[in-house]
Amino acid sequence: MTGLLDDTRAALNRAIDVYRGTEDGERLRQVRTRLDEPLRVAVAGRIKAGKSTLLNALVGERLAPTDAGECTRIVTWYADGHTYRVEAELTDGDTRQLSFTRDEGVIDIDLGGLPQEKVNRLLVTWPSARLRTATLIDTPGIGSLSESVAQRTWDLLSASDSDAAADAPADAVLYLLRHLHSHDLEFLRTFHDTEASQPNPVNAIGVLSRADEIGVGKLDSMTSAGKIAARMATDPVVRTVVQTVVPVAGLLAETAATLTEAEVARLRRVAELSVAEADALLLTADRFVDRMPELGITSTEREELLNRFGMFGIRLATSVLRHRVASTATELAAVLTERSGIGDLNHLLRSLFFDRRDVLKSRSALAALDALTRAAPRPGSEAVAADVERIMASAHPFQELRVLSAIRAGWVTGKSAVLDDLEHVIGGAGAAIRQRLRLTDDDGHDAQRAAAAAALERWQRRAENPLTKHELAVAARVAIRSCEGMLAELRRAS
């Protein structure tokens, strides 16, 4: 894997020499710097899809402001750093440091009189272990009523083939879907693999967000959300653009990560009511705020609870407390986290993005390089292009990614069980050996070796079978190399 990153860096170095002294040279240096930085993951989706809330849940802190109305209007980067700092990058290229305050954790940035449309992006530097793994990019929603806000997101994410490609800011994207919407798909397609000019699911995960609202407050909402997400993930169109879809109740996850004992104490008062009384109180949000003043929670506190938990969260939390499934803030937070689905998302992020960060970062860099050599050829740039092509064509991880997108695009056809096996073996469900071989954590070294050998034999047979279709046979050869790679890795480990 490091080999790939080194190769990419070498290609970039050569390109930097070729483009020295031009604007492109400077840009390539930035691309090279990026190779050593954390993976950049954009959180994108339609307006009010819950992007900022999810971002907070991922960081585990309430950083990004959230509100009932449209909220995020400027692209905001959250990156790890030594100090707490907010900078604005202006449209004319200047940067300016901004002052900010924190209101119950939420960063309130003072634009200092800068008009919004003059600000290209905000960069929030925040010491955080989570941000060390990935820089998160919060985006304004598409489908906003103010056109310029939506345009920003398009500009950010739809890096066109030519000059902007070198600056394609995100290596991977979490796409928040509320319902399947034609706009959503159009949006997803901006993450084209420039090399194959093909919508590519390799760097996108779909998140069915605000999952707690799907049943409009019923306690089995998350089950429904799970079914919907599973259904969406099998949609052939969705499959061509995201790897999979998971339901996440962002608000629940965000609150769980920042839950306080005081909040639990208030919820406990509601939980101590009889079921009938609690049901009557929780019938509507208005009632929860106004009724039963004798409870000893002020209406401001109740409104705050609603903001933090939502109706579903309050119903769930009080029911958990009543049945003594949890009693302390820590215990309740654990239950809410588990129910929110954020764990599944984190797991996916790890196996699909973070475990593959070198591949994804190389991919971004090579795509930028490839676009540049085509758009602005110079003496020597042909050699750079050849480098890019060689790496793209020979690096096994790229071949895996290509086969994966070919399966998703419907080019490689076959029995669904076979394709499923293929997807796993080439790392479609995660790059780790256990994931590739569909083994559990209990399976030890020998079991893995046996499974890998079996997979190798299986795919050799398929590759050599004259009845196997040409496309599948080519894909099978990639699978064989994946199996050989696993066996080699296992040998090294033993």
Added chain:
Amino acid sequence: MAMASQPAGKEAVARATAAVSAGVTACAAYDRPDLARRLELAATSLAEPSVPVVVVGEFKQGKSSLVNALIGANVCPVDDDVATAVPTSVRYGEQQRAELISGGDPPTREPIELSDIRRWVVESDPVAAAVEPEPAGTERGRPVGVEVTLPRKLLSGGLTLVDTPGVGGLGSAHAAASLAAASMADALVFVTDASQELTRSELDFLIKARNLCPALVCVLTKTDFYPHWRTIAGLNAKHLRELGEPPIIPVSSTLRSQAAATGDTALNVESGFPELVTFLSAQVGGGAAQRRAATAAGEVATACTQIEAQFEAERAALENPEQAQRVVTELTAAKDRAAALKSAAAKWSQTLTDGAADLTSDVEHDLRGRIRGVLAEASDAIEKSDPADTWHEMESWLEARVAHELIENYTMLRDRAIELSERVGEHFREASGGVLDAIAVRNPEPMLVGAKIDHKIELERMKVGKQAMVALKSAYGGAIMFVMLGTLTGITLGPIALGIGLVMGRKGLRDEKKRQRGARQAQAKNAVRRYCDEISFVAQKDSRDTMRAIQRQLRDYYTGLAEEFNTSNAEALQRATEAATRTKAERTKRLADLEAEAGRLKQLREHAMAVTS
């Protein structure tokens, strides 16, 4: 304002009903069964009105729950995942019944169980339904709608609630279908939930819908679940300002259902539904009822005018025997004019024939232009991309684009047809005014009043859509359905044999890639062209059929009127001729009779005139 007009509307209908039934008796007494028949029709439309109110909105905003909560029955299936796929209409009926309407030529209807509706109305599997065509050879056509009747007080005024599939973005074929439905509706209920403010595509849809159906209410659902619904309502009010500030009614279907289950009236008030019910009742009892009452009253006044006309002529002859000969002469001349009014050479008839021909060709020209535009856009898009990647999107884009062009084309047909209908009416009134004037030689004044009413009613009629709109209701149904059923699905791009070349991503393959891409592009363009050809063919047939139906309706209507005038004229002529031969004593007696009859007619007319005042 809307609330105040509710009793007014009901009262107007009651008064109109009384006037019409008196009118029927009068027509029978004066031996004018032709006029009586017209009034009986008016009585029927008063007694069994239909006020379609269409419920529209994006996916999963709670439209079906809203309809269920409104009528207090679980008619429209509600589910966390699957969405409504075909419209369900709910109207009044003494029996609880449900009928499935299936597409095909002609559409079929079959009774189904209320509990079975779910099977037909929801998407079986949203993805599969969108991708796979209905298996061929199924017995019935594809379900296109469900009609439910329920014994509910709310519906008894003629209110017909139509639950529609989610719009799914303005640029979708469903949006076009919703807009088509909106153009037929008396009122539009736009549903959006309190989870977020209105989006761009919702607002775009509202702007279009409002032009087609001005009576609009925006319902904010799920207020029990979203604590910030007041903020959202405020934001929405701001967005709707440019739309003439339609009312925003926040509701909670959950509360309403619970209130119904427990009989808790306070809870019902809290649910916000009473306000919505008031709005709907105002639509039924108010504007729509007023229009119906006015139309019926107008019919009564017209009948009075015609009967009066024959009496006036007779009275003129009786009062003044020296004048009798002149009356007879004038009436004879009028007879020719009345006959001419009936004939194909009459100006209104010419206007209708020419206008219909012009309109048909204009609409076709318009459609051709639009389809050509779509084709050009499609070719452009195909040229810029590889159909292998984009064909799926291309399909839905094309369907949506075509559906919208059809709607625009249909709107043009509708507007122009109404205009034509008004012009024909105008010409008929000009000519018939002359006829009536001639009949009532002596006392033209009541005629003038009559003509004025007539005029007003005619305009009203065109707006409520009695004439042209009936035909329009079925218009373009075929073409839109055609678009929505996705005939493109049958068109494949052939096996995509390039795949693995790309998989290995070698530069050497680029030329081959390019060649194959070119072939696919040509194939795709051909497919699009074939599709557009078929659409044009179906749409053209639809618009011609519609135009023919409109023309036939207008012709029948005015020919009928001309026939009545003719009868009135003949009657008047006969009476005037008789008058000339009567003795003085007979004349005096007859005059007294006539005086009494005129008094009665005057009273009847006054009743009719008072209906809408």
